[in-house]
Amino acid sequence: MAEQLTKRADDYAKWYNDLVLKADLAEHSEVRGCMVIKPHGYAIWEKMQSALDGMFKATGHVNAYFPIFIPKSYFAKEASHVEGFAKECAVVTHYRLKSDPVHGVVVDPEAKLEEELIVRPTSETIIWNTYKGWIKSYRDLPLLINQWANVVRWEMRTRLFLRTTEFLWQEGHTAHATRQEAIEETERMLEVYRVFAEEWLAIPVIKGLKTESERFAGAVDTYCIEALMQDGKALQAGTSHFLGQNFAKAFDVLYTNKENKQEHVWATSWGVTTRLIGALIMTHSDDHGLVLPPKLAPVQVAVIPISKNAEQLEALRAYVAPMIASLMSKGITVKFDDDDSKKPGWKFAEYEFKGYPVRIAIGPRDMENGTVEVARRDTLEKQVMQVTDIAEKVEHLLGHIQDNLYQKALAMRENNTRAVNSYAEFKEEIEKGGFLLAHWDGTPETEAKVKVETKATIRCIPLGSAPETGTCMVSGNPSKQRVIFARAY
RNA sequence: CGGGGCGUAGCGUAGCCCGGUAUCGCGCCUGCUUUGGGAGCAGGAGGUCGUCAGUUCGAAUCUGGCCGCCCCGACCA
Incomplete structure (x- = not known):
């Protein structure tokens, strides 16, 4: 339930935590450091996936899937990569349990793996080990593959969405014939992330290069987009790495060029994670709860009927049906909440807290006057509008909200x-x-x-x-x- | 890994110091009245008090062990 959210000014960390839990985005699982992403939170991730996936496809990438388990020996092949990840790897050592009279089940000591498997903290090693078999000729390049996956990094301290032991992400892994082409790819994907952050998440970001100490383990150069949260702390919202020939050399990935000479390929990798949901929350939300940019809101418009009795509700249904149909015909997502076990006031508070960008309330007075009440989440303003052309008006309003959120976030960053x-x-x-x-x-x-x-x-x-x-x-x-x-x- | 906190009904809690089988709110169920910013009244259901052991006639309460999670710091997207 959504009562008494901690104020940002009182305790920003607590505000964030309360908000995630109370807006039903996620909860702590019983497994330490891991979270359950609940439907409202997962729906946001699905919107992100959908938008990004389209952008990846539009830039020539295809999706594939690689194993979650990586043989331990693969890690040893790229020295700085091992060093970067060794401290936070989960390791599978056995493949069987057996029943035990005292403990229920125990790990079967007979079932020890000859070589331990690492639960992927990132997939460079297994992917490059695979690419070795795929790349023979310059004709096989560039190889432009993305995967949507979960990864595990055994963090000492976790926070919902921002840092959890297991998280969801996408990781692009590309191979190129030349250094220049790989650098261009690194920059191209960084730009994809910038556009996505600014145009979809409504989060202004700064593109930049990481210093040596912040660089990805195994990269030659790490590029990033950096955002500023409302509490004045920075958050890395995406990274794109130029890997040089480091992994190609570690995994012997050679191609024959047009002059019939063998050369190591050039590589990139790039990713964004469910952390972006944390960025979204900390950029736009307020003391009344979640605020979502319309382009990422699971549902953009909540329609709430206000009726005194069943007949009136029926009349309202008939009244709003054409409006809802016209909204949907514009691709606007709508939830018509005619659940009469909840009162309108309760619904107002609930949708506000969960960040629905627009709420439309309609009652008997509106039916008489040919109006609806439209409330926008970003400014909390309410306005009575004629129902005529309401779909166009709402469409424009959603655009304004998207833009307003970006402008507010940009002003915040510039002021800070x-x-x-x-x-x-x-x-x-x-x-x-x-x-x-x-x-x-x-x-x-x-x-x-x-x-x-x-x-x-x-x-x-x-x-x-x-x-x-x-x-x-x-x-x-x-x-x-x-x-x-x-x-x- | 250090420091702190918590574990009692679906959720949030009181009770613990000073032992006698558990309080309150929200939610849930039933009925009636309600519905334009989290409805009211009446009735009702729901709990191995994290776990194991000890002390005791008797333990949520005292003692010891264990487990789990959260928060704050050092490492990381």
Whole structure:
């Protein structure tokens, strides 16, 4: 139920947690660190999948599926990759249980695997081991494959959607004949993520390059889109990696070029996760509950009849039927809630809390006047409208809401992005949250020092920003451009 | 892995210090009245008090062990 949501200003973390639970997006499972994604939350993921999948297809990718289990030895083949993931891998050691008089069932010690299997934390190794058999000639390239899957990373501390032991994602893995082509692919998919974040999630993001210490284990370059949450903390919303020839070399993936010479292929990988649901919540929602951009709302319009008796309800059904039909003919998703075990007031509160972008209430007065009451979730404004052309009006309204959410989030980010020029100023400003633009000398040592002293990290080296020479705020050494610092999720 | 908290009906809780078989709210069921911002009244159902052992005539309550989860920090999308 949706009463007494913690206020954001009182305790942002608690607000987030309460909201996820009370808006019925997810709940904690009995398994530590794992969540159950409930229908309302999963429906949002399905909308994300559908939009992204279309964008992947439009850029020439196809879907496939690779095993959840990865032989342990595969991991050893790419040194930095192992190092990056070794600490958080779940390992399967046996393949059978047997009944036991005391404990019910026990692991059968006779059924030990010769080689342990790793539950995938990411699939580069098994995919590259497979690609080796698929790629022989330049004619086999580029290979552009995506997979929708679950992965497991044994995290020390978890948070619903933001960090769970098991999560859902998509991972694209591509192979190319040239370095240049692979870099273009990396950038192309980063741009797909930017468009998706801004046009669908209504979350403004900054495209950038990760520093060495934040780079994906096994990548040459990691690109990212970074978003700023309402509490002033940064959240990485997607990544795209240029893997160079690291995995091709580790797994011997060679192709014969037009000159009949053997060369290692060039690779990329890129992914977004169910974490985006967390980003969506922390970008748009308020003290009244969830706020969803219309393009990702499982249902865009809730229609609520207000009637005193059964006859009136029948009359209302007849009154709204053409309206609902015309809404649906425009591709708008509608829920007509004529459940008479719940009162209208209860439904208002419920749909508001769950983030339905638009609510239409209709009662006896509306039938007399030829009107409906339209309420928008983003501003909580209510307006009585003539029912004539209501589908067009609602269609426009949904567009406005989508746009308004983006503009509000953008304004929030801009108001919380500022340049700082000294480390003293930085230390003071970082306490207020937000993105800080500062000069950095490019060394991991400086970055580490800042992290230890302020808990802030370099979120990214922004792409496409005008070069600006300066001096590192910490070391005083020369710097070619400002980078973005923030405290992050 | 450290620190803190919690475990009592579907959910949220009181009771525990000071032992006597469990409180209240929400939800659920029945009936009537209601319905434009979480309805009212009346009646009703629902609990191995996380688990195991100990103390005791008697344990939700005292003692010890175990299990589970959550929150805060260090690592990570």
